[in-house]
Amino acid sequence: MKQFTSLNGLVVPLDRSNVDTDAIIPKQFLKSIQRTGFGPNLFDAWRYLDEGQPGRDNAQRPLNPDFVLNQDRYQGAQILLARENFGCGSSREHAPWALDDYGICALIASSFADIFYNNCFKNGLLPIVLPAPVIDQLFQSVANQPGYRLAIDLVAQTVKTPEGAEYGFSVNEFHKYCLLNGLDEIGLTLRHADEIRAYETRRAQSEPWIFGVSA
Amino acid sequence: MNPLSLYEKLWQSHVVREEPDGTALLYIDRHLVHEVTSPQAFEGLRLASRGLWRRDSILATADHNTPTTQQTVIADPVSRLQVETLDDNCRRYGITEFPMGDHRQGIVHVIGPEQGATLPGMTVVCGDSHTSTHGAFAALAMGIGTSEVEHVLATQTLLTRKAKTMQVRVEGALPPGVTAKDVALAIIGDIGTAGGTGHAIEFAGSTIRGLSMEGRMTLCNMAIEAGARAGMVAVDDTTIRYLKGRPYAPKGSQWEAAVAYWRTLHSDEGVRFDKVVTLNSETIEPLVTWGTSPEMVVVVNGRVPDPALEPDDTRREGMERALRYMDLQPNMAISDIAIDKIFIGSCTNSRLEDLRAAAVILKGRKVAPNIKLALVVPGSGLVKEAAEQEGLDKIFVAAGFEWRNPGCSMCLGMNDDRLLSGERCASTSNRNFEGRQGAGGRTHLVSPQMAAAAAVAGHFVDVRTFLD
Numbered sequence: 121m122k123q124f125t126s127l128n129g130l131v132v133p134l135d136r137s138n139v140d141t142d143a144i145i146p147k148q149f150l151k152s153i154q155r156t157g158f159g160p161n162l163f164d165a166w167r168y169l170d171e172g173q174p175g176r177d178n179a180q181r182p183l184n185p186d187f188v189l190n191q192d193r194y195q196g197a198q199i200l201l202a203r204e205n206f207g208c209g210s211s212r213e214h215a216p217w218a219l220d221d222y223g224i225c226a227l228i229a230s231s232f233a234d235i236f237y238n239n240c241f242k243n244g245l246l247p248i249v250l251p252a253p254v255i256d257q258l259f260q261s262v263a264n265q266p267g268y269r270l271a272i273d274l275v276a277q278t279v280k281t282p283e284g285a286e287y288g289f290s291v292n293e294f295h296k297y298c299l300l301n302g303l304d305e306i307g308l309t310l311r312h313a314d315e316i317r318a319y320e321t322r323r324a325q326s327e328p329w330i331f332g333v334s335a
Numbered sequence: 336m337n338p339l340s341l342y343e344k345l346w347q348s349h350v351v352r353e354e355p356d357g358t359a360l361l362y363i364d365r366h367l368v369h370e371v372t373s374p375q376a377f378e379g380l381r382l383a384s385r386g387l388w389r390r391d392s393i394l395a396t397a398d399h400n401t402p403t404t405q406q407t408v409i410a411d412p413v414s415r416l417q418v419e420t421l422d423d424n425c426r427r428y429g430i431t432e433f434p435m436g437d438h439r440q441g442i443v444h445v446i447g448p449e450q451g452a453t454l455p456g457m458t459v460v461c462g463d464s465h466t467s468t469h470g471a472f473a474a475l476a477m478g479i480g481t482s483e484v485e486h487v488l489a490t491q492t493l494l495t496r497k498a499k500t501m502q503v504r505v506e507g508a509l510p511p512g513v514t515a516k517d518v519a520l521a522i523i524g525d526i527g528t529a530g531g532t533g534h535a536i537e538f539a540g541s542t543i544r545g546l547s548m549e550g551r552m553t554l555c556n557m558a559i560e561a562g563a564r565a566g567m568v569a570v571d572d573t574t575i576r577y578l579k580g581r582p583y584a585p586k587g588s589q590w591e592a593a594v595a596y597w598r599t600l601h602s603d604e605g606v607r608f609d610k611v612v613t614l615n616s617e618t619i620e621p622l623v624t625w626g627t628s629p630e631m632v633v634v635v636n637g638r639v640p641d642p643a644l645e646p647d648d649t650r651r652e653g654m655e656r657a658l659r660y661m662d663l664q665p666n667m668a669i670s671d672i673a674i675d676k677i678f679i680g681s682c683t684n685s686r687l688e689d690l691r692a693a694a695v696i697l698k699g700r701k702v703a704p705n706i707k708l709a710l711v712v713p714g715s716g717l718v719k720e721a722a723e724q725e726g727l728d729k730i731f732v733a734a735g736f737e738w739r740n741p742g743c744s745m746c747l748g749m750n751d752d753r754l755l756s757g758e759r760c761a762s763t764s765n766r767n768f769e770g771r772q773g774a775g776g777r778t779h780l781v782s783p784q785m786a787a788a789a790a791v792a793g794h795f796v797d798v799r800t801f802l803d
């Protein structure tokens with residue numbers, strides 16, 4: 121997995137609450153059996169004026185000039201600023217894959233939906249929760265200052281603004297450890313294989329009907 | 336002993352180990368797999384030369400891309416490849432699959448319970464957010480992402496943290512014309528789509544105890560729309576009666592032992608929940624969503640809300656955007672909204688009871704001329720067969736509906752069933768997001784009988800006027 125330690129990146133603001141994963145990556149792109157290549161279709165329905173289909177050359181499609189991702193000043197953004205309940209809806213991991221493929225490394229919002237929040241960590245993306253008033257302030261700063269960047273430090277768990285403000289954020293120890301080291305969770309879990317087997321032996325005694333049944 | 340909630344009981348009985356920071360390795364009993372969220376997980380296993388931990392925990396089916404017409408080969412090559420990839424993976428790893436064409440095939444959340452593959456006391460996962468459905472059986476059922484699907488395939492465990500607990504208590508008798516779907520929408524309208532974030536919801540109270548398993552599944556299905564990590568209902572006679580004799584359910588002396596254990600799966604007297612919400616079901620009316628989030632809900636005899644009255648800026652802008660997308664005016668009567676398409680189906684409302692309820696309304700009536708397409712898509716091949724035995728298919732067809740093969744269908748339009756841009760649909764599914772049923776399509780969520788009544792009227796109408 122990709123590592124994340126710190127980042128000083130350009131911020132792109134997406135000023136909506138309840139952004140769902142259908143909006144992040146629409147369903148027609150879920151037919152892929154690959155993990156990569158979703159970036160050009162990130163926020164497809166908002167980003168383009170026509171309807172996207174897998175396999176179409178996105179470079180030929182009409183862009184929606186009003187959508188933030190299409191504005192010159194936000195090209196190359198690595199941090200997405202959003203509002204409450206970002207990533208709600210479907211559990212599709214294609215959503216973080218698309219954000220990652222596009223180049224987003226961290227997200228800042230006042231809250232995230234649970235499954236999406238988890239899926240971010242599995243893909244080397246850092247979702248950061250900051251209080252709503254801070255988010256308001258950040259939206260204003262981004263709007264007023266072209267080229268607005270934030271400095272994120274995962275070790276110190278801080279976000280620093282160019283004005284010198286510093287906000288702490290929380291992240292659970294395990295997620296932090298995996299992200300800092302780019303670790304594969306399956307490999308980590310398999311170190312406990314014996315414990316899993318011992319657990320199974322116990323359960324097979326108490327609830328035998330769970331095991332070895334097929335229709 | 337400390338009183339425990341149902342969630343805590345399920346949690347404690349599945350913890351393999353717990354780290355000091357609260358991250359736990361939770362054992363997974365049942366893993367349901369479908370074609371959309373699994374290919375990259377199997378690919379990951381192969382790349383790391385890892386095998387399956389426990390093959391008999393897995394049940395697979397293709398549902399999202401499958402055609403609902405008589406087509407036996409999927410025309411779209413991208414969809415076809417995804418379904419074939421699942422078939423290949425199941426063959427290669429020896430996984431039980433109900434593939435296209437098998438009469439047990441259907442929506443993953445319909446077939447699990449139908450087969451008895453979902454049992455009380457289990458942990459159930461699937462790479463699909465509506466896995467919460469299975470919580471109706473007092474199971475801890477959670478939607479997971481593809482990396483987690485791979486993790487469960489390889490280790491039979493999920494790395495997760497304990498959720499907070501929330502009780503949603505609904506008391507009272509359900510008035511005629513009001514269904515589990517309306518209860519679900521009423522709860523989401525009340526607590527909001529983020530109201531359950533970080534929580535596992537237990538639905539309790541006399542209304543819930545009075546619901547059939549189908550109704551409880553509808554309710555738990557939409558726990559995710561309330562933002563919850565899981566939804567669940569305690570075991571009672573209704574649960575046990577439903578499970579008896581199902582193919583995967585325990586038999587003989589194991590059945591007796593299982594039932595004795597299952598009867599302990601309820602929250603103990605005096606347990607404290609982190610959050611409690613109560614509703615009186617007698618005040619619930621048939622509901623319709625007007626916007627692009629399931630919390631944007633209003634009674635059928637009500638009006639589209641006016642954003643001008645909303646004091647909060649972000650909320651007001653969200654309402655204005657939703658009204659623009661939905662092409663609705665503030666204050667217009669819900670019953671003045673004309674509809675183009677009707678969809679009865681999805682893991683929320685495609686079980687036999689749902690089809691029966693819609694058929695009651697449609698019997699001897701016809702779909703209005705302005706309806707371009709009215710679809711019924713049973714949740715599984717077995718639901719379809721059972722409905723046909725009762726003659727429900729004939730009622731639907733006589734009314735002007737198309738009687739289709741099982742699958743997710745127009746719930747999300749990954750197959751050919753979808754809304755065209757600008758089309759408006761009365762749908763029994765669970766999500767009314769922008770473009771959910773097709774780019775530019777407009778979705779209004781309703782119960783099956785409300786969808787049937789809307790089909791007959793050509794616009795939304797209070798289903799209670801159809802009941803004598």
Ligand code: SF4
Binds near residue numbers: 443
């Ligand atoms: S019916 Fe709809 S919500 Fe249910 S699993 Fe299929 S696509 Fe998802």
